[in-house]
Each structure stands twice: as C-alpha cells, then as structure tokens.
Amino acid sequence: MTATPRLHTQQDLRRANLAAVLYAVVDGGPASRARVADRIGLTRTAVSTLVDDLLAAGLLAEAGLGHSGSPGRPGTVLALSDQGPCGLGAAIGVDHLAVCAVDLRGRVRARAAVDAVNRRSRPEPVLERLAGLIDDVTGQLTEAGLRPAGLCVAVPGQVVRDGTRVVQAPNLGWRDVDLAGRLPSGGGPLKVDNEANLGALAELWIGDPVCRTGDVLHVSAEIGIGSAILTDGLLLRGNRGFAGELGHVPVRRRGHACGCGGRGCLEQYAGEEAVLRAIGLDPVRAVADHPGPGGRVGYLAGRAEAGDPDVLRALRGAGTDLGIALTAAANLLDPHVLVLGGALADLAPWLLPAVEAELGRRMGTAPPLVVSRLGADGPLLGAAHAVTRAVLDDPLRTAQPTG
Amino acid sequence: MTATPRLHTQQDLRRANLAAVLYAVVDGGPASRARVADRIGLTRTAVSTLVDDLLAAGLLAEAGLGHSGSPGRPGTVLALSDQGPCGLGAAIGVDHLAVCAVDLRGRVRARAAVDAVNRRSRPEPVLERLAGLIDDVTGQLTEAGLRPAGLCVAVPGQVVRDGTRVVQAPNLGWRDVDLAGRLPSGGGPLKVDNEANLGALAELWIGDPVCRTGDVLHVSAEIGIGSAILTDGLLLRGNRGFAGELGHVPVRRRGHACGCGGRGCLEQYAGEEAVLRAIGLDPVRAVADHPGPGGRVGYLAGRAEAGDPDVLRALRGAGTDLGIALTAAANLLDPHVLVLGGALADLAPWLLPAVEAELGRRMGTAPPLVVSRLGADGPLLGAAHAVTRAVLDDPLRTAQPTG
DNA sequence: CTAATTTGTAAATAGCCCTGACGAAATGCT
DNA sequence: AGCATTTCGTCAGGGCTATTTACAAATTAG
The missing domain is CATH 3.30.420.40 (ATPase, nucleotide binding domain)
Structure with a gap:
C-alpha cells in the first residue's frame, strides 16, 4: 500500500535515469560510460551527461582506464565514490546496541557496539547511549573526510509505515516511542524500521x-x-x-x-x-x-x-x-x-x-x-544500506559537490 | 517478481502521462481538460495535447459542455469512449462457460453463457464450445460497431506467470494446457489467469x-x-x-x-x-x-x-x-x-x-x-476489465483512429 | 605501419512539458 | 443590458532531455 510515484515531468525522467546509471554500477560493477549505456539501454551521449552530473555530485568517481584485451579505445572506469555520502545504521537489540557506517560501495567504514540490557528498559537511557555510539561513529567518519547522509535505526518491534515512530516493541517494553529528533542523524533524515525488514533488505542488497x-x-x-x-x-x-x-x-x-x-x-x-x-x-x-x-x-x-x-x-x-x-x-x-x-x-x-x-x-x-x-548482523547492515540506497534512488537530492 | 519497467525515454514519459489522463477520468469520472490537469498535476497545455492524441485514438470522447454554476467558461467534458475498444472476458467454470465484453466505461456490452459439465473434461471440446460463445459475443460487438482489443480467460487453476498456459486445473482435470492460438481473441492478445486473481482485480477495479x-x-x-x-x-x-x-x-x-x-x-x-x-x-x-x-x-x-x-x-x-x-x-x-x-x-x-x-x-x-x-461474476468481469485496463495502461499501442 | 574497433564528446535535432499571453464563454454585480 | 471577473482551451516561445550524426582519441590485429 504505497502510492505509486507518478512520473510526470522531465525532471522525474532525469532522476530515474540518474538512478539507473548508479544502479548499473551497483549491480554490474564498475564499468565505462559505454558499458553503462549498454546495460541500461540509453545512448552513450545521454549516459555521458548523466555521469557528468553524478561526478559533480561526488557520487561517482573515475577510476582510471580499463583495458579488456579487446580492440578499441579503453574506457574510463566509473565506480561509486568511496569519498561520498555514507549511510549510518543503528540497531537496538534486546541485549546490545550497535552502530555502523557504510559508504556507497557498501564497505563498512566505521562501527561501534556495546552490550546492554535493554529488556524492559525505558527508552530515554537507551537512546542516550545509542546517541553516544552514533556520535562516536560520526566522529570516525568526519576524520576520514566522509559525511553521513542520514540514519536508519533497526528495532525489534512494530513501526509505523512512514518510519518515524515505534508503535510497540514488546521485548524492549516500548510503546509509542517517537524517535524524531532524539538521535543525531548527521543532518540527514532519520528513519526507523523493523529489524526483520532491514535484515531481509540486507540479504537482498548484499547477501x-x-x-x-x-x-x-x-x-x-x-x-x-x-x-x-x-x-x-x-x-x-x-x-x-x-x-x-x-x-x-x-x-x-x-x-x-x-x-x-x-x-x-x-x-x-x-x-x-x-x-x-x-x-x-x-x-x-x-x-x-x-x-x-x-x-x-x-x-x-x-x-x-x-x-x-x-x-x-x-x-x-x-x-x-x-x-x-x-x-x-x-x-x-x-x-x-x-x-x-x-x-x-x-x-x-x-x-x-x-x-x-x-x-x-x-x-x-x-x-x-x-x-x-549475514545472520545477526543483517538488520544493522540493512539499516545502513537503507540510507545509501535512498541516496542512489534520488541522487541529486542529497548530493553536494566534491570538496 | 516482475521486472520493474524502467522509464528511460521521453516516449515512456508520454505514455505514462497518457495513461494518467485516462485514469484521471476512470477514477474521478468525466471532467474537463482543466479539471484533469488539476487531478494529475500537469498543466492545461500538456493535458490538451495528451487529450488530442487520446481523442484521435478513439479512447476519449468529448461529451458536450459542462456547467457547474460557478463563474467562468465551461469546459468540454471528456469521457471514456463507448465506441472504442472493448475487453473480451471469458470464464471456464467447473459447470459453466461464460463470455462477456465490456467497453472502456466498464459497461457490459455483450454476453453469452451456457451450463456445461467441464469437470474432468478434455480441454478440446471445452475450448471449442467456448470459442463458439466468444464468436457469438464478438458478433454482437461488431454489430454495435465495437471492436475487441483482446481476450482474457479465467480458469480455476494455476497459470504460468506470463499468462499463456494453464499448468494445472485439478477440478477440470487439466494439466499443462496451452491456450495460445486456440481461442478467437479478436486480433488482440490472449491471456489466461487464475479466477481468484481476476475476481480480486474485479473487486479492486469495479467493486x-x-x-x-x-x-x-x-x-x-x-x-x-x-x-x-x-x-x-x-x-x-x-x-x-x-x-x-x-x-x-x-x-x-x-x-x-x-x-x-x-x-x-x-x-x-x-x-x-x-x-x-x-x-x-x-x-x-x-x-x-x-x-x-x-x-x-x-x-x-x-x-x-x-x-x-x-x-x-x-x-x-x-x-x-x-x-x-x-x-x-x-x-x-x-x-x-x-x-x-x-x-x-x-x-x-x-x-x-x-x-x-x-x-x-x-x-x-x-x-x-x-x-x-460481485460474487460469482467477479472472475468473468475481472477478465474483461483486464483487457481494457491493458489498453488504458498503454493507450497508443492498441489504439486506432476513429472510423 | 595500417586497418579495424571502441570510447567519449560535440553539434544539431526531435520530443515533451512549462511559462506567459490571449480569445472565448460563462457568472455576478451594477 | 453592460461590464468586470473567472475559468477554459489554445498558441507561441523556451527549457530540458535524449537521440542522431559526426569526429577525434586510443587501443588491438595483422
């Protein structure tokens, strides 16, 4: 029951094609403009302009020339940037808290975790400790010159569809906990989702x-x-x-x-x-x-x-x-x-x-x-990747020029 | 597990917007160009050109001027054509055969049905009788100046995803029956689907x-x-x-x-x-x-x-x-x-x-x-509407100028 | 060294929607 | 009746997007 996003304007078309270029690289691995064009069915010219935008936005990066042994001029290989935005993922478990950050390539760039007894605990102290971990990870990120593009939190419980409120987490003893504004999301949006959902998405994306x-x-x-x-x-x-x-x-x-x-x-x-x-x-x-x-x-x-x-x-x-x-x-x-x-x-x-x-x-x-x-790590990784996927889905919305 | 149709070209955009105009009329009822523009979020200019194409294709029809009592020039009301393409629906039940045709407005324009003992029957005689009913309905249609845009058949059994073959219909005693080319689909495509699926779609569309x-x-x-x-x-x-x-x-x-x-x-x-x-x-x-x-x-x-x-x-x-x-x-x-x-x-x-x-x-x-x-009529109506919906989804593909 | 092949870019073109403006046709007030 | 107001549909112009065509650059094959 999600309203299908209507495609009306040329901007929507552009956005869809920008995303298509990025996903061509995500799904098929680094490739030249011409190879990307073949994958998504656009012309090389069109892909060139799309890639220009994505390079300027810091989402793609040129990674030297690739030569395949076949005749013809070698293409410049395009890869997802490892300097671009990162996804912050957090997991609130019954007996632990964990946070990690992944870059667009899917590599984990920073992490932090603690054991904790969250069972039947009030939300406040849990969120406070989690905020500490997030700050820790964010610190590691900025040291490496990376910037967080948002935060997604996995919780063991039911979450409203728009992803801002925990309706019920029986094993935490939480009911109707609104997380909006209570965690440092690094400037980007904050989302909450069920750990089973995020674990499944992680398996889909990287499993x-x-x-x-x-x-x-x-x-x-x-x-x-x-x-x-x-x-x-x-x-x-x-x-x-x-x-x-x-x-x-x-x-x-x-x-x-x-x-x-x-x-x-x-x-x-x-x-x-x-x-x-x-x-x-x-x-x-x-x-x-x-x-x-x-x-x-x-x-x-x-x-x-x-x-x-x-x-x-x-x-x-x-x-x-x-x-x-x-x-x-x-x-x-x-x-x-x-x-x-x-x-x-x-x-x-x-x-x-x-x-x-x-x-x-x-x-x-x-x-x-x-x-x-991925086992028990699934929800945490899924949360982090949910953020980077949101960036890929709408590349220019959250992007900013390379420094 | 359907491959998401990628939006690449401006033609795809056009197609999506043509469909949006038609669905605005389907969902919101007859309306002027300006009203349609409000509904789908395009400008009046854009809607005008879209409507021109749809009028030429015989999918929309102008139905006089509407006046609402409010000031301003009244708009010419656009309605789905009742002269345009029709959907042929057929149902193979355990103890009956039925065929009907609906126009774009959803009205049943022709129908035929017979009791039959199809339980444990060979496919051939059943398909033959059904073909007779379809010819009957098609005849009624052409008399009224309408043309069939395709045929969809509801069967009580499992059907392969692409909709051409019955894998198994235990109560008919059918296994692996390919319907392609064995029924007169009036020039358009032939599809088969499970009766439960079509009943549900009917409820969604007209229930x-x-x-x-x-x-x-x-x-x-x-x-x-x-x-x-x-x-x-x-x-x-x-x-x-x-x-x-x-x-x-x-x-x-x-x-x-x-x-x-x-x-x-x-x-x-x-x-x-x-x-x-x-x-x-x-x-x-x-x-x-x-x-x-x-x-x-x-x-x-x-x-x-x-x-x-x-x-x-x-x-x-x-x-x-x-x-x-x-x-x-x-x-x-x-x-x-x-x-x-x-x-x-x-x-x-x-x-x-x-x-x-x-x-x-x-x-x-x-x-x-x-x-x-809709009760027991659901699958039959759903089948017929599946055809007309396919026309609405890609208006210019199956269209032809008004005679 | 030459021919063939592939890549990336530039210029011109076609398609689509938007903006702004205008005449047409209704309502409502004087 | 006459005029202002409102809304409708269309036209002209412009911007954006992708395509076509062409071409220089860079590699392999012989």
Whole structure:
C-alpha cells in the first residue's frame, strides 16, 4: 500500500535515469560510460551527461582506464565514490546496541557496539547511549573526510509505515516511542524500521544472490519470530506496516495462550523462550545467566554442538512447528526462496532438517530453504544500506559537490 | 517478481502521462481538460495535447459542455469512449462457460453463457464450445460497431506467470494446457489467469471501494479455495504464479490427507466437498444432483436459509477453519481488508459469523471482513476489465483512429 | 605501419512539458 | 443590458532531455 510515484515531468525522467546509471554500477560493477549505456539501454551521449552530473555530485568517481584485451579505445572506469555520502545504521537489540557506517560501495567504514540490557528498559537511557555510539561513529567518519547522509535505526518491534515512530516493541517494553529528533542523524533524515525488514533488505542488497531473483520470505528471530516479505525488490509492509508476523501464525488449533491474545501461535512453540522452557530452563533466569548478543543462542548452539539430546529434541520440535508456519506462508506467497536469518541462522544446523522435513511432507515442491549469510548482523547492515540506497534512488537530492 | 519497467525515454514519459489522463477520468469520472490537469498535476497545455492524441485514438470522447454554476467558461467534458475498444472476458467454470465484453466505461456490452459439465473434461471440446460463445459475443460487438482489443480467460487453476498456459486445473482435470492460438481473441492478445486473481482485480477495479485504499486479501472458492493478494493495486503472483493458495494452509497439525500431498489443509475442512460430506452427502453424487452454476452452493444456501441445523453446523465449522487460515494470512500480510468472494459470497450470511468469531478470538485487531459485491461474476468481469485496463495502461499501442 | 574497433564528446535535432499571453464563454454585480 | 471577473482551451516561445550524426582519441590485429 504505497502510492505509486507518478512520473510526470522531465525532471522525474532525469532522476530515474540518474538512478539507473548508479544502479548499473551497483549491480554490474564498475564499468565505462559505454558499458553503462549498454546495460541500461540509453545512448552513450545521454549516459555521458548523466555521469557528468553524478561526478559533480561526488557520487561517482573515475577510476582510471580499463583495458579488456579487446580492440578499441579503453574506457574510463566509473565506480561509486568511496569519498561520498555514507549511510549510518543503528540497531537496538534486546541485549546490545550497535552502530555502523557504510559508504556507497557498501564497505563498512566505521562501527561501534556495546552490550546492554535493554529488556524492559525505558527508552530515554537507551537512546542516550545509542546517541553516544552514533556520535562516536560520526566522529570516525568526519576524520576520514566522509559525511553521513542520514540514519536508519533497526528495532525489534512494530513501526509505523512512514518510519518515524515505534508503535510497540514488546521485548524492549516500548510503546509509542517517537524517535524524531532524539538521535543525531548527521543532518540527514532519520528513519526507523523493523529489524526483520532491514535484515531481509540486507540479504537482498548484499547477501545471497538468490534473494535477488524473485520473491523472498525472510524469517528472522531474536526473541520474537518475525519475517519480511520481499516482492519485486520491495518490502510488503501491509496496511499498518505490521506485515510479516510469522510468530503469530497458528500452528496448533487449540494451543498455549499467546501474548497476542491468540492460541497456538508459532512463537509459543518455536520462539527462544519456548525452546528454553522445552529443555527445562526458566527463560527469565536464562536471560540473566547468558547475557550479551547471542547469549542464549550461543549457549543453545554449544549444547547442540555437544550432542545434548534434550536441546536437539527441542530444536527439532521448534523446526517442525516452524515448518508448519512456513507451509502456510509458502502456500500464500509462492516465494522463490525461504531465508532463515537473525538468530535462527546460528541454530540452522539443528533446525534446518526438521523444517525441511516438515515442508517436504506438506508441500509437493517446497521452495528452497537457505540460511542467511549475514545472520545477526543483517538488520544493522540493512539499516545502513537503507540510507545509501535512498541516496542512489534520488541522487541529486542529497548530493553536494566534491570538496 | 516482475521486472520493474524502467522509464528511460521521453516516449515512456508520454505514455505514462497518457495513461494518467485516462485514469484521471476512470477514477474521478468525466471532467474537463482543466479539471484533469488539476487531478494529475500537469498543466492545461500538456493535458490538451495528451487529450488530442487520446481523442484521435478513439479512447476519449468529448461529451458536450459542462456547467457547474460557478463563474467562468465551461469546459468540454471528456469521457471514456463507448465506441472504442472493448475487453473480451471469458470464464471456464467447473459447470459453466461464460463470455462477456465490456467497453472502456466498464459497461457490459455483450454476453453469452451456457451450463456445461467441464469437470474432468478434455480441454478440446471445452475450448471449442467456448470459442463458439466468444464468436457469438464478438458478433454482437461488431454489430454495435465495437471492436475487441483482446481476450482474457479465467480458469480455476494455476497459470504460468506470463499468462499463456494453464499448468494445472485439478477440478477440470487439466494439466499443462496451452491456450495460445486456440481461442478467437479478436486480433488482440490472449491471456489466461487464475479466477481468484481476476475476481480480486474485479473487486479492486469495479467493486467495493475499500479494496482501493490498501492491501487486500481476496478469498474466493469454487470447489477449491483460492485467494489473491493485492498490494498497491497489483497482484502478488509469487515465483511461479501460484501465490494465494489459501486452501492448502494447514489448519490441523495432523489432519486429513489432501490431494496436494499435505495434511490438514484448509480445503479438507472448508472446501465445498468437505461441507457436503459434513452434512452426509456424497460429493460426487451431489455434483450430479445439483448441476449448473451455483448448483451445490444454491442448494446449501437454501437449506441454510430454511434453518437446517446440519447445514448450519457444517458452515459454522467451515467458517471456523477459514478463520484460522485467515489468521495466518492476516498476520503475514496485515491486509487492509479481507474480502470473501466467489461462491463464498453466496454463503456469507452463515459463514461470516464463525469466521469473524475465530478471527476476533485469535487477533487483537483483525482486519475488517467484507463480502464481495460481485460474487460469482467477479472472475468473468475481472477478465474483461483486464483487457481494457491493458489498453488504458498503454493507450497508443492498441489504439486506432476513429472510423 | 595500417586497418579495424571502441570510447567519449560535440553539434544539431526531435520530443515533451512549462511559462506567459490571449480569445472565448460563462457568472455576478451594477 | 453592460461590464468586470473567472475559468477554459489554445498558441507561441523556451527549457530540458535524449537521440542522431559526426569526429577525434586510443587501443588491438595483422
């Protein structure tokens, strides 16, 4: 439900073609003007003028002459600038805070992270600590002569569609938190998005190439189980921006009551707490016993690695229920691929067989199931890249001449 | 997973603006050039030249002067031509064949239909009879001085994404049937699509206005239970074009075996056959006993109307299971509205309460549930309108001067 | 060293929309 | 009725965008 942006004026055309040039370089790698022209179907002349603008804006850079061994004059290779604007990404996790900056080439140029106990914490101190990290990263950037073009924050919760307010983040205990103006976004715009969404976008942009060839359902779990649906390279956000709530897909007709008000939700059987309970641990105590990013997940992975039968059985059970929910999703969406991301990626060796078995049993030809390449880093990287992608989408809006 | 059409040239811009003018009239009703200019954000001058082209192409027509009572020279009202190209729509149902033609204004200008027993029938005789109906309708059109701009066929089964081949239509017993060249499409292109998809599009284009304001999940059932997902006014088709298979969402962990190979699929509990079995009827015999379009559904509706407790209980049960599957879908998609279409619309009075009860029990705030305004006619109308919409999307491609 | 090939740019051209201005046709006030 | 006001549609001129055509520069192949 996004209003399709109408193409009316010649400026819109110009903007679209500027973006097309940049994406030709993003998707196909550095290339000469002539090669870019072939890729996007414009003439060399047109590409030349577009490139002139992009060079002046500091988004592209000439990187010497390329010679391919074939006859003809070699072209001057165009690459994305590594001196241009950077994207600031931040992640608010239940037990950590992280910030990073990526340049237009997608390289991480600065980062900072701390362990933190954000569970059931008030927003103010969390945002204050996060602001400190952001200032830290911004400092590193300006030292290197780079400038931030905006900030995007990944949160484990529901976010309104326009991306300024957290509606609900149960595991942080936040409700209706407006972030506008409360974090130093480096002059650019500030956006908030769900970590599952950003993890999926990261996988699309810089992860497994299979995600670029069709619709994707990207599952990710921290404590809750979320997912994101990518269609045609775009997120399906739904009416309120809450699409992808895989954790509340019913997998038992009459099952445990869930915090959402329902019964038999997947989260009650495959969520982190459910797995901890299944091996006889008190979830609340486990959080205290195994803090830090990947604390409980690392603990579970360790015991699974050691062959602990209780943990293996619990993960098999979780995988089976996840398989049921994914059957529902795959029937509804017919995705090209299913991706396990977030904390699930670290437990994939023990979850995957059960998930695949259940999918195979229930669907004639189930979509392939792959493990995220980015894992727990996905949301953070996705947030940073969301900023740089916004620059690429509208190159001259945020650009400024090279110094 | 549709390649986004890139906007490169000024011709593309022109095409987009021609379409914008037409859609301004479609969505906002007949209006003067100046009014259209206001609606789409172009200048009166630009709109004038666009309208000139559209008048010459026979897509728009001037309909006299409009006077609103306000000062100023009255504008000449522009309306879609009712002499222009028409869309031919056809529907292949399990027990009927239907064809209709709609003009650009959306009015049905010709139609033909017959009862037929297509269940488990070979494609050849069915296509032959359908071709006869199409010729009949085309004849009516040419008598009225109209010309068909293409043909779209609705089938109860899975269709490849490019819309030329039926992969599988279980209730017809068809597998891998290529329709290209086997039906008289009146010179224009021939397309095939799933009836659930076309029913949903019909609802979007000419049905309940709530479908136009956000993402929609449109459920429709003939014998199988299908659905279509509309995002941003576009169908979500999925990787192979099989998205929307609501009928195979699991609603029982260990349930009846289903033809799809799975267990506990919704279709086994809420499909037409399941309901017939639940009231003690043999589905195969019931088909023979109650033929024709709406045969079994009409029979069930009649008994429900009369207060038959068995039927009411069976429909309540089906509604409950449908509610479970819709909970899954609503959590994944966060749709703006859920629509019950197809044959379900006729049983809505008895299904709806159970569906709503289950949704309400499982979701804090469930999306509103509405009944399709078009019902069983949806797919046929959607098919016809798919053709006219294609004309509106690229006005000068298929156009020809007024005679 | 020459021919062939490819690259990048320049000049001229065509298409599209915008600005500004104008006559035409209605309303509303005197 | 007469006049000012408002709105509509069109015309002329101009700016922007991409294309066509042409050409100099730089490389490979023989």
